[in-house]
Amino acid sequence: MPLMNEIPESFWSLFRSYNRETYIEALLKINEEYQYNNYFLSREVCIQVIGNYFSERKYSIMKEEQETDADVLEPPATRILNWLLRTKWLRRLEDYSSGVTNIVIPDYSAVFIDAFERLSGEEEDTEVYIQNIYAILFSYKTDPRKNERLLNTALVNTKRLNKALQDMLHNMDKFFASLLEKDVYSDLLKEHLEGYVEEIVRKKYHILKTTDNFYIYKMSIKSWLQEIRESQAEEAESALTDTGQETPELAARMRLEIQRRTEVLDLVNQIERGFDDIEHRIANMDREHTRYVRATVTRLNYLLSREEDMRGLIVQILNGIAARPEERLKAAAEKMNFSYLNVLSEKSLYKRRKGKRSFLEDMEPEEETQELSREDVLKMNRMNNRYSKRQIEQFIEAHMDGGQAVVGKGFVQNDEEFEKLILAYDYASKKGSRYQVAEESMEPVEDGRYSYPGLVFKRRPQR
Numbered sequence: 523m524p525l526m527n528e529i530p531e532s533f534w535s536l537f538r539s540y541n542r543e544t545y546i547e548a549l550l551k552i553n554e555e556y557q558y559n560n561y562f563l564s565r566e567v568c569i570q571v572i573g574n575y576f577s578e579r580k581y582s583i584m585k586e587e588q589e590t591d592a593d594v595l596e597p598p599a600t601r602i603l604n605w606l607l608r609t610k611w612l613r614r615l616e617d618y619s620s621g622v623t624n625i626v627i628p629d630y631s632a633v634f635i636d637a638f639e640r641l642s643g644e645e646e647d648t649e650v651y652i653q654n655i656y657a658i659l660f661s662y663k664t665d666p667r668k669n670e671r672l673l674n675t676a677l678v679n680t681k682r683l684n685k686a687l688q689d690m691l692h693n694m695d696k697f698f699a700s701l702l703e704k705d706v707y708s709d710l711l712k713e714h715l716e717g718y719v720e721e722i723v724r725k726k727y728h729i730l731k732t733t734d735n736f737y738i739y740k741m742s743i744k745s746w747l748q749e750i751r752e753s754q755a756e757e758a759e760s761a762l763t764d765t766g767q768e769t770p771e772l773a774a775r776m777r778l779e780i781q782r783r784t785e786v787l788d789l790v791n792q793i794e795r796g797f798d799d800i801e802h803r804i805a806n807m808d809r810e811h812t813r814y815v816r817a818t819v820t821r822l823n824y825l826l827s828r829e830e831d832m833r834g835l836i837v838q839i840l841n842g843i844a845a846r847p848e849e850r851l852k853a854a855a856e857k858m859n860f861s862y863l864n865v866l867s868e869k870s871l872y873k874r875r876k877g878k879r880s881f882l883e884d885m886e887p888e889e890e891t892q893e894l895s896r897e898d899v900l901k902m903n904r905m906n907n908r909y910s911k912r913q914i915e916q917f918i919e920a921h922m923d924g925g926q927a928v929v930g931k932g933f934v935q936n937d938e939e940f941e942k943l944i945l946a947y948d949y950a951s952k953k954g955s956r957y958q959v960a961e962e963s964m965e966p967v968e969d970g971r972y973s974y975p976g977l978v979f980k981r982r983p984q985r
Contacts, residue, residue: 525629525630525633526630528628528629528630529610529630530609530610532588532608532609532610533609533610533611533630533631535586535588535609536609536611539586540584541583541584541586544576544581544583544602545602545605545606545611546638547575548572548575548576548602548603548606549606549611549631549635549638550635550638550639550642551571551572551575552568552571552572552612552625552627553627553632553635553639555567555568555571556627562624562626563624563625563626564622564623564624564625565603565614565622565623565624565625568603568612568625569597569599569600569603570599572598572599572602572603573597573598573599576598576599576602581598583598583601583602586605588605588608588609589601589605593605603625607625610628610631611628611631612625612626612627612628612631613625613626613627613628650679650682650683650686651683651729651734652683652730652734652735652736652738652739652800653734653739654679655676655679655680655683655739655743655793655797656739656742656743658672658673658675658676658679659672659676659743659746659747659750659793660746662676662750663746663749663750670782670785670786670789673786673789673790673793674789676789676793677789677792677793677796680792680793680796680797680800681796683800684796684799684800684803687800687803687804687807688803690727690807691803691806691807691810694810694814700713701817701818701821704821704825706825710818710821710822710825711822714818718814718818723811727807727811730804736800736801736804740797740801743797744794744797747790747793747794747797750786750790751787751790754783754786754787754790909941909942909945911949913942914942914945914946914949915949915956915957917939917942917943917946918946918950918957918979921933921979922979925980925981926960926978926979926980927978927979927980928976928977928978929943929967929974929975929976929977929978929979930967930976931967931969932969933967933969933974934969934972934974940972940974943974946979947959947977950979955982956981956982957979957980957981957982958979958980958981958982959977959978959979960978960979960980961976961977961978962975962976962977962978
């Protein structure tokens with residue numbers, strides 16, 4: 523790592539400084555002017571560039587540990603430049619012939635400035651295309667002056683494209699998270715158009731589906747890689763048969779040739795494997811893109827109709843409960859009663875709905891629909907499988923007094939006995955059961971948390 527060995531200790535102080543954002547912005551502006559002026563800037567030009575940039579915006583510079591009181595009194599642009607020179611982010615180059623002090627960017631510093639440009643979003647890795655790999659392999663296949671450097675370039679482009687796609691795929695989760703953070707329709711639409719569409723769709727995904735369509739070049743690239751592999755094997759075989767008498771010089775050349783062909787085959791294998799990875803990542807992007815678009819449309823519809831939709835109102839209720847769960851859950855439980863008369867009668871617990879209805883439509887009287895039978899209701903609630911027939915009979919017998927079991931207050935003590943009462947009523951109404959309902963009062967029995975009709979169970983006469 524020769525560049526790592528050149529970095530001075532003071533160089534790393536930028537990342538510990540309170541003014542690091544100011545210094546990074548200054549470096550980016552100097553680098554921009556540096557490229558424009560053919561990579562050569564005088565000290566005066568650097569001060570002017572920094573001064574012009576920071577004169578248009580508000581900023582503050584805190585005193586550094588290495589600065590003296592005299593340094594703090596310098597103009598801000600001069601102070602920033604002096605600090606970057608002192609920490610070796612920039613380097614002086616004296617031109618004694620013209621009497622000018624030039625400022626240059628060291629190699630190690632240029633690497634970090636390039637990283638700052640990428641992190642700030644000013645430069646994106648979108649210039650890597652499938653067409654690049656296609657053109658490089660076509661040149662290797664047809665150009666008689668070809669060499670392994672072309673294959674190395676194709677491999678580098680393959681890796682960079684894989685990295686760009688993987689970075690996009692890893693950043694998808696932040697767009698999913700932003701869906702739930704937006705409570706206003708316009709904010710979510712803006713986030714979708716300016717965030718997801720700009721960051722994901724237009725920069726790479728759209729290109730891979732249109733002008734740089736992956737599947738247009740896929741088969742040609744794979745067939746060329748196979749041809750390169752086969753040609754290397756044929757050339758190696760012919761070289762071995764035409765050697766004639768072996769000499770030390772010929773053996774050395776043969777070893778070098780075998781090593782070269784091995785390297786070529788290794789590059790071909792890596793490109794092919796990388797190309798397969800590109801295909802898998804594009805397939806993953808397709809799946810994630812479909813999921814995100816579907817989730818966005820669902821969220822937009824919810825934000826548009828949540829005041830009229832039953833689901834939207836339920837979500838609001840649940841959000842309110844989540845704010846104070848213990849208190850509000852207890853209050854809701856005290857108001858809920860699942861033991862109305864229609865639970866024990868012929869009326870259905872569940873009515874089929876003909877289709878999706880709005881909340882306002884749900885408030886209107888429903889049309890009469892075909893009701894479910896008791897067996898269907900019990901099956902849906904999965905209560906009939908919880909207790910056996912023998913357990914239900916034992917429940918009735920336990921309450922028998924004088925040949926009959928009168929259902930009144932105190933008959934049900936807990937949820938288990940309430941469920942058994944429901945099943946006992948259903949069992950007594952079937953043919954072949956040992957018990958029957960002799961009397962049934964339509965006046966409900968109110969017994970604490972439970973409400974049920976007054977019943978009288980008797981043993982069914984034997985025939």
